[in-house]
Amino acid sequence: MNDIFDSVRRLLCGAVLLAAGVASPALAEVPTLRVEAAQSALSMPFEASIEAVHQSVVAARVPGRILAYEVDAGDRVARGEVLVRIDAEEAAAGLAQAEAGVAQAEAALINARANFTRSQALFERRFISQAALDQARAGLDAAEAAMRAAQAGRSQAGVARDYGEIRAPFDGLVAARHAEPGEMAQPGMPLLTVYQPGAMRALVDLPQRQFAGLEGRPLQARVEVVDDGRFIDAAAVTVLPAADARTHTLRMRVDLPPAVEGVLPGMFVRVHLLGGEAARLMVPGEAVLRRGELTALYVADGDGRFVLRQVRVGAPGADGRVEVLAGLRAGETIALDPVAAGIAAAAGRSR
CATH class of the missing domain: 2.40.30.170 (Efflux pump adaptor protein, beta barrel domain)
Incomplete structure (x- = not known):
């Protein structure tokens, strides 16, 4: 009980001393800084x-229903890895049609070659004219060209069918998914965003x-x-x-x-x-007091007291200091601890 009474008595004595304007040594010792203009880099x-x-937005290249996503946002992917599967029925039908076109062109080419061989033999025996031989040769050239066109169409249809599997363009991360399984994809429709x-x-x-x-x-x-x-x-x-x-x-x-x-x-x-x-006034960021719209510093007035002064500051620098654009002059002393300075200023006013 005596210890409790002693503690209460000390607290009351401290309150009385503070009310009388006698600040404690801890409150009176406020760290300060004399502000001087120094050369520093200008920045905008x-x-x-x-x-x-x-970064790449992976898009569909053939129409079709989205069957499945093999990856999701946040997954790491490797170059060439399958990301999305599309049911490219139209592309598969186009490939079948191209295969039939190649078979048809191949049959026409066989017939044209046989016709040209017969025409060449008949021309040597003088049974047909030069014009008839030239016509057979032109038919063979046309059949060969049609065969090459059919083969190119088959290759193109095969590539289009392969577009049903969307693969990663490079090693990276999936940033976002832009569609869901079951939706209909159209050429150019964004499916995924991938970045390194x-x-x-x-x-x-x-x-x-x-x-x-x-x-x-x-x-x-x-x-x-x-x-x-x-x-x-x-x-x-x-x-x-x-x-x-x-x-x-x-x-x-x-x-x-x-x-x-x-x-x-x-x-x-x-x-x-x-x-x-340029020469600028730089102060530590922790010395700046911000209260709503107020930005201020506690400045020593020369009589051992601190005065709250509104200032205008710039953007903070890399070292945590801020530039004072207005409200402070070189050579003035500021408080580094605005809370302690505020308590000291209040104690000084009470005296």
Whole structure:
């Protein structure tokens, strides 16, 4: 019981001291930083999305009912592996028709050869004219051409029948399935999306007025993964040499290094284009206090107190620091812990 009474007594004494404006030593020791302008790289942020460098929408090439999917979204596939089976009855019927056409052309060719052989023997014995021999030769040439056409048609029909099995164009991952078994597939109908996960890039629609200031110099960029705050140095930056007539933007491709973890097609990222250096006021991100629409810093006023001052900041950098665009001057001291600074400021006002 005596221990409980002692604890309560100490808490009450602490509350009385705080109400009287006497801050505890722990609250008074707020870490600070003197802000100075420093040279740092300029960057322009742009919203972007991720896509795979090697991605393919696998589509049907013959009409028919979808019999089965051999894979589903998320499965790994190997080049040449069967992905979808289509009941290509029309293609099978076309192959049978082509086979019949080859048999018919073969019979006509046999007949034309026999006719030409007979005509050649009769011409040597002067029983027929040169014109009749030429006609037999033309009939043989036509039969041979018809045979070649029939064989080509059979090959084409065989290929069309093979289109009933949709195979993977490369090693990769299945990103999405666009149809279900039992549906009727038509030529060009998307069935699956397959991509290679090892190579990714960010796509940026760059306004042409901003591209004018970047033209003619090498481009460097960093990709910010918004979800986890990572910054990834771009392997290459390419601006396509044509603008969109509707949006008046240029498409920029920012290639990521190979095998980056945690980056998937369709993800939202932010691309920071780097160019030149300038003197900027950079402060640690944890020193910035954000409360709704308010963005502020606790600034030392020179009398041992902190004053909450609203500031305007830019996008965070790769090291977690942010640029103060307005509301702070070089040489001023800020609190690194806004919570402790707020408590100290409240204690100072109570005194």
